Amino acid sequence: xxxxxxxxxxxxxxxxxxxxxxxxxxxxxxxxxxxxxxxxxxxxxxxxxxxxxxxxxxxxxxxxxxxxxxxxxxxxxxxxxxxxxxxxxxxxxxxxxxxxxxxxxxxxxxxxxxxxxxxxxxxxxxxxxxxxxxxxxxxxxxxxxxxxxxxxxxxxxxxxxxxxxxxxxxxxxxxxxxxxxxxxxxxxxxxxxxxxxxxxxxxxxxxxxxxxxxxxxxxxxxxxxxxxxxxxxxxxxxxxxxxxxxxxxxxxx
Amino acid sequence: xxxxxxxxxxxxxxxxxxxxxxxxxxxxxxxxxxxxxxxxxxxxxxxxxxxxxxxxxxxxxxxxxxxxxxxxxxxxxxxxxxxxxxxxxxxxxxxxxxxxxxxxxxxxxxxxxxxxxxxxxxxxxxxxxxxxxxxxxxxxxxxxxxxxxxxxxxxxxxxxxxxxxxxxxxxxxxxxxxxxxxxxxxxxxxxxxxxxxxxxxxxxxxxxxxxxxxxxxxxxxxxxxxxxxxxxxxxxxxxxxxxxxxxxxxxxxxxxx
Numbered sequence: 001x002x003x004x005x006x007x008x009x010x011x012x013x014x015x016x017x018x019x020x021x022x023x024x025x026x027x028x029x030x031x032x033x034x035x036x037x038x039x040x041x042x043x044x045x046x047x048x049x050x051x052x053x054x055x056x057x058x059x060x061x062x063x064x065x066x067x068x069x070x071x072x073x074x075x076x077x078x079x080x081x082x083x084x085x086x087x088x089x090x091x092x093x094x095x096x097x098x099x100x101x102x103x104x105x106x107x108x109x110x111x112x113x114x115x116x117x118x119x120x121x122x123x124x125x126x127x128x129x130x131x132x133x134x135x136x137x138x139x140x141x142x143x144x145x146x147x148x149x150x151x152x153x154x155x156x157x158x159x160x161x162x163x164x165x166x167x168x169x170x171x172x173x174x175x176x177x178x179x180x181x182x183x184x185x186x187x188x189x190x191x192x193x194x195x196x197x198x199x200x201x202x203x204x205x206x207x208x209x210x211x212x213x214x215x216x217x218x219x220x221x222x223x224x225x226x227x228x229x230x231x232x233x234x235x236x237x238x239x240x241x242x243x244x245x246x247x248x249x250x251x252x253x
Numbered sequence: 254x255x256x257x258x259x260x261x262x263x264x265x266x267x268x269x270x271x272x273x274x275x276x277x278x279x280x281x282x283x284x285x286x287x288x289x290x291x292x293x294x295x296x297x298x299x300x301x302x303x304x305x306x307x308x309x310x311x312x313x314x315x316x317x318x319x320x321x322x323x324x325x326x327x328x329x330x331x332x333x334x335x336x337x338x339x340x341x342x343x344x345x346x347x348x349x350x351x352x353x354x355x356x357x358x359x360x361x362x363x364x365x366x367x368x369x370x371x372x373x374x375x376x377x378x379x380x381x382x383x384x385x386x387x388x389x390x391x392x393x394x395x396x397x398x399x400x401x402x403x404x405x406x407x408x409x410x411x412x413x414x415x416x417x418x419x420x421x422x423x424x425x426x427x428x429x430x431x432x433x434x435x436x437x438x439x440x441x442x443x444x445x446x447x448x449x450x451x452x453x454x455x456x457x458x459x460x461x462x463x464x465x466x467x468x469x470x471x472x473x474x475x476x477x478x479x480x481x482x483x484x485x486x487x488x489x490x491x492x493x494x495x496x497x498x499x500x501x502x503x504x505x506x507x508x509x510x
Contacts, residue, residue, distance in 0.1 A: 050381050071287075071389045079387045090382035092374075104386050108289060154386075 001026050002047060002162070002194065007056035009042055016042050017053070018218030024211075026061075029188050029195040031205050031226075033240060034215035035249065040198035041087075043215065044164055047196070048082065049075065060162070076109060083155035083193075084164040088171075089147040091139035091154070098135035101125060101153045110158055124153040128183055145176040152180070156187055163188065165197040169204050181207035202241060205229075214240060216249065277469050284389070284396045294397035302363050302398070302464070303405035307412065309362055313354050314346070314413040318420025321345055326429050338429065339439035342421035347448045348508075351414040353500050356459030359406065360492040364467040367398055368488035371471025372481040380472070395468040399461060406460025407453040414452055451507040458503060459496045466492035 002024040009017040016039040024030040034040050045051040047058055049065055058065050060078070068075035091100045101121035104110050122132045128149040139147055148168065155163055168184060169177035181204050188195045188208075197208055205212060206226065213223040214237050222234045229241065239247030321342050329335045371394060374380050383390050418440060425431040470488035474480045 045381070048381075048385055050384060070384075071392075076387045079385060082385060084382070084385045086378045086382055088377055090378040092379055092382070103388075107291070108387050 001059075001061060002196065003057075003059045004043070004047070005057040005059075007043070007046060007053045007058060009039070009046060009051060009053050015218055017046075019056070020215070020218070020220055022213055022220055022223065024194060024196055026194050027192055029185075029197070029208055029210045030213060031197045031199060031209035031211070032213045032215055033198075033200060033202075033205060034221075035200065035240070038215050039218055040215055041166060044166060044196060044198055048079070048084065048164070080104075080109060080158065081161045082164065083158065083160035083162070085148070085151045085155045085166065085168055087166045089139070089144075089151040091147060091150055093139050095138075096135065097125070097137050097139060097142070097150055098122065100139065100150060101135075101157050103154060104158045120157060121153070124157050125150070127156070127187070128153045129179070145172050145180070148172065148176075148180055149183075152183060152187070156191065159191065160193060162194045162196070163191075165195065165199075165208075167199050167201075168197065169199065169201045174203075177201065177203065178207070184208050202243075274465075274469060277472075278465055280391060281395050281399050281465065281468070284392050285400070287392075289392065291393050291397055294393060295401055298397045298401035299405055302359070302402050302460075303409060306359060306362055306409055309358050310355050310409050310413045311416050313358050314351060314417035315420035317350055317354060318342060318346055318417035318422075319424040321350070321417075322421035322424040322429065326425075335429075338421070338425050338431065339436045340443040342425070343418055343440040343444050344448060346417035346421070347414045347444060347452045349500075349504070351417055352410045352452050352455035352459060353497070355406070355410050355413040355456065356463065356496040356500070357493055359402070359409070359460065359463045360466075360489055360496060363402060364463045364488050364492040365485050367464060367467030368471040368474075368485045369481055371468055372474030372484040375472060375474045376476055376481060390472070395465075395472070398468055399464040402460035402464035403457050404460075406456040406463075408456075409460075410452055410456030414449075447507065451503065454507075455500060455503050458499050462495045462499060463492045466495065 004020050004022045007017050007020040008015070020039075020043055022030075032040050032043060042051055046053045047060070047065065049068060049070070053066060063078070065078060068078055091097075092103070095103070098118055098121040099106065101124055102117040105112055105117040105120060106114065118135070122135055125132065125134060130146065130149055130153070134142070134146065134150070139150065142150065152168075165184060168180050172180060184195070184197070185208055187193075195208070197204070199205060209226040211223065212226050212229050214221045214234075216236055222232055222237045224232065229237065232238065235248050239249050322338050325338050325341045326335050329337055371380075374394070380390050380394075383393060422433070422436055422440075425436050426433045466488045470484040470491065474484035
């Protein structure tokens with residue numbers, strides 16, 4: 001279970017998070033929606049410790065993650081349970097595709113023989129619909145959709161308990177978006193992982209989410225099961241779902 | 254008052270920058286004592302920084318050595334001291350021009366590429382990705398680069414010194430009519446150990462500065478193409494200025510008093 005309590009974060013004078021409270025039960029898929037610049041990424045990055053909150057508490061299975069020192073053994077053990085798919089893929093362009101996927105398996109506490117790591121990488125690539133010949137290519141040689149798949153393969157390579165997806169469909173055509181959404185859903189279900197996704201793509205939300213939370217003005221505006229999203233009666237959420245320019249959320253930000 | 258405030262802000266900003274760079278430097282060095290290490294990355298950087306820099310080091314120093322010989326001959330002729338060409342070329346290359354020129358070429362070639370590479374990794378979230386994959390960016394990116402540059406620069410400077418002297422030798426023998434074996438004997442007899450030790454020490458320090466600045470500015474890059482550009486520019490400028498300043502301090506330490 002991931003729990004955020006009263007999380008605040010400001011960059012200079014800009015307050016991005018103003019007291020976020022959110023609970024993600026184990027094994028559930030939570031999707032956080034909200035406009036650009038509302039702090040969705042900051043929210044996700046603070047759980048991973050890439051951003052340190054100014055105030056508030058973040059616990060994962062009861063462990064306070066904001067106090068783990070970078071490079072410490074506890075933090076490494078904590079991160080070993082995570083997989084993350086970055087918005088732009090964030091693949092290491094100096095490494096081959098398979099070395100990207102097997103990154104965690106080639107070094108550190110989960111290190112194993114090179115041949116075995118490569119086999120796992122190829123199996124994960126196959127899981128996300130890529131053929132083994134992609135393994136020896138460089139990320140720059142792949143299309144955007146293929147890079148996303150490689151990023152997804154890397155995120156699941158070490159069998160994580162918790163997977164984060166940062167805008168998984170941004171920059172993809174609608175069909176590829178659908179493919180990625182289905183893959184994410186399947187993988188999360190078959191691995192039994194806890195998932196946290198941020199997106200503003202409503203198709204993605206409906207495909208991936210068990211629960212939805214809407215972030216607005218630095219706070220969680222609404223949270224509930226995806227089935228109740230359309231009948232919430234919350235004017236902010238309704239405006240966001242329908243994509244209307246009219247409503248309480250100012251269109252010009 | 255605004256004028257004073259501006260001076261104050263500038264001084265405080267400069268002191269803060271010195272502090273940040275110092276902390277970054279200590280942090281980098283401290284990872285030497287704390288595993289895990291990444292020997293493969295270190296090896297790759299030795300090749301990138303050392304081996305791949307050889308052509309530019311050779312070209313820079315051979316022309317400089319040649320020009321130096323011509324200048325000393327022409328200048329020496331004013332007081333009938335043309336014969337000192339081998340000695341002055343040797344001392345000039347080994348003590349000053351070798352390390353400084355190689356240092357500046359490394360700042361141009363290595364600092365810029367390290368800064369641009371790391372800044373791009375920062376901007377495209379690759380640094381964040383490293384962290385989530387339980388890999389410390391300072392251990393995986395910074396330490397191998399800084400260590401490789403520090404180790405490999407004395408070798409590059411030694412190569413530069415030798416090629417520079419050879420440049421002077423070729424010009425001295427072909428253009429200025431020196432006897433080849435006398436030229437070489439004069440060069441070797443004249444150089445002292447302290448000249449060589451100072452040259453190689455300078456190399457190590459300059460290498461450290463060049464790679465450290467590349468990493469420091471890269472890691473602090475702002476978002477976007479403009480961020481990467483300004484990180485690269487800042488790194489090269491800072492590395493060049495710091496190399497020249499360090500050269501003065503090291504020369505003072507080795508040869509003054």
